[in-house]
Amino acid sequence: MNCSGLFELLPNQAAVREQTYTYVDGGHPWKLPSIRCSACGMVWGERGLSYPQIDLSGLKPQKWYKGNLICVMSPEELSVARAPVAAMLPPGYPLPPGTALGPFRGRHLAGTMEDFDFYSGAHLISRSAFDLLHTAGALGVEATPAQVNPRRTGTEIDLLELHLVPRARLAVPRTQDQGQRFCVECGFDQREFPSPLVIARSSIPDKEEIFQLCEGPDYILCTKKFVDGVESLGLRGIEFRPVDSYDV
Numbered sequence: 715m716n717c718s719g720l721f722e723l724l725p726n727q728a729a730v731r732e733q734t735y736t737y738v739d740g741g742h743p744w745k746l747p748s749i750r751c752s753a754c755g756m757v758w759g760e761r762g763l764s765y766p767q768i769d770l771s772g773l774k775p776q777k778w779y780k781g782n783l784i785c786v787m788s789p790e791e792l793s794v795a796r797a798p799v800a801a802m803l804p805p806g807y808p809l810p811p812g813t814a815l816g817p818f819r820g821r822h823l824a825g826t827m828e829d830f831d832f833y834s835g836a837h838l839i840s841r842s843a844f845d846l847l848h849t850a851g852a853l854g855v856e857a858t859p860a861q862v863n864p865r866r867t868g869t870e871i872d873l874l875e876l877h878l879v880p881r882a883r884l885a886v887p888r889t890q891d892q893g894q895r896f897c898v899e900c901g902f903d904q905r906e907f908p909s910p911l912v913i914a915r916s917s918i919p920d921k922e923e924i925f926q927l928c929e930g931p932d933y934i935l936c937t938k939k940f941v942d943g944v945e946s947l948g949l950r951g952i953e954f955r956p957v958d959s960y961d962v
């Protein structure tokens with residue numbers, strides 16, 4: 715029995731197994747550059763973290779922000795590139811190298827559109843599902859319109875990308891197996907996640923129903939209120955796995 719009221723959100727696993735999932739090819743117009751760490755030598759950028767509500771069009775154009783370019787900087791140069799972006803976000807929003815910025819744009823290439831599309835790293839929800847969840851009081855986080863072109867002319871796709879933020883933290887440390895790299899200087903981290911996940915209870919936000927794991931933004935977590943809303947409305951495209959939380 716799950717007593718924590720916390721769940722991991724997963725894309726529809728049957729569709730993943732059967733390879734019938736929705737495929738939307740796309741990305742965000744801007745991103746923070748990757749870094750090259752002088753301590754460990756790794757070149758890396760985070761994947762799975764995006765702030766679609768951030769608009770860089772008012773900044774002096776810099777090619778290092780371009781979402782479709784791979785730009786590599788030193789950590790010192792990255793801190794310069796990061797500063798104007800950090801000024802646009804509230805405190806506490808992580809901005810690791812590679813953070814994607816701006817509204818998602820893409821094209822629907824395969825599969826049937828569902829209420830949610832979390833298959834390829836973006837956090838997309840249909841406008842109708844978003845409105846239903848808001849009206850039901852099951853979702854308070856905001857969202858930014860995404861521009862996704864349909865496969866066929868005459869059809870219309872109206873998607874939003876949720877404003878997810880890494881909030882939850884692990885209650886138990888990651889473990890480092892042989893060959894896995896971890897750098898305290900730049901934060902590059904290949905260590906294993908605990909299985910099953912265990913979350914520090916104090917890190918669960920009380921005003922957001924869906925959020926990410928700080929140590930790994932690919933992990934999406936949500937509250938029972940959100941799960942109940944999705945299930946009572948019969949929304950499709952995601953499923954849930956109970957996650958434990960501890961006081962630490």
Ligand SMILES: [Zn+2]
Nearest residue numbers: 751754897900
């Ligand atoms: Zn490093």
